[in-house]
Amino acid sequence: MVDQAGEVSSDRHERPEPLVVSHMPEPDEGPTTHSAYGAGHPRLVMIGVEGSEEPRVFPLEGETTRIGSAGDNEIVLEGLLPHHATITHTAADEYSLDSIGETQTSSAGEESPFDDAPKGALLRHGSTFTIAGWGFSFQREEYADHGRPFGGREGGEFDAQSEQGPPPDYTGAHDRAQARE
Numbered sequence: 001m002v003d004q005a006g007e008v009s010s011d012r013h014e015r016p017e018p019l020v021v022s023h024m025p026e027p028d029e030g031p032t033t034h035s036a037y038g039a040g041h042p043r044l045v046m047i048g049v050e051g052s053e054e055p056r057v058f059p060l061e062g063e064t065t066r067i068g069s070a071g072d073n074e075i076v077l078e079g080l081l082p083h084h085a086t087i088t089h090t091a092a093d094e095y096s097l098d099s100i101g102e103t104q105t106s107s108a109g110e111e112s113p114f115d116d117a118p119k120g121a122l123l124r125h126g127s128t129f130t131i132a133g134w135g136f137s138f139q140r141e142e143y144a145d146h147g148r149p150f151g152g153r154e155g156g157e158f159d160a161q162s163e164q165g166p167p168p169d170y171t172g173a174h175d176r177a178q179a180r181e
Helices: 171-180
Strands: 043-047 057-059 064-068 085-089 095-099 103-105 121-123 128-131 134-139
Touching: 095 103
Parallel strands: none
Antiparallel strands: 043 057, 043 134, 064 085, 085 095, 095 121, 103 128, 128 134
16 A cells, blocks of 8 residues: 555555544434435336346436337337326425326235226335336435335334424425426
């Protein structure tokens, strides 16, 4: 290793710089899932695709992502209606799925009807849905997913932590994002 003076050091296990914490939460202040508008790298990951080493990933970068067989969709797949489904980034910084064709969601359960995706199905990290045989998983870093901190697991909000406050008002960021499209 070379030190700051340019000298070679024989100590290969130098200590890292100490972590400086600029803000310690107050006792009633717990972690939240409220982050900047659009944060957390929201994306769709294709699942159940045979013969593919790496899954196809579709970043959700706009306010609207359209899925269908027509060439003007952001995600174009064979065998779908021309404009089969839409994922909308809402003013509350949530992502919702609307579909006009065959679509199943993970939230409906095993006994659900063939086409069970309700209008405005809220997508959370790990939500899965199938559109005419094409499988997707919605992924967003947990710190920005707006669900319960730590996924509502035991030890999360309402258990060992205090309730998180209301989400910020994302209206201005949402309006600016829509104006860019």
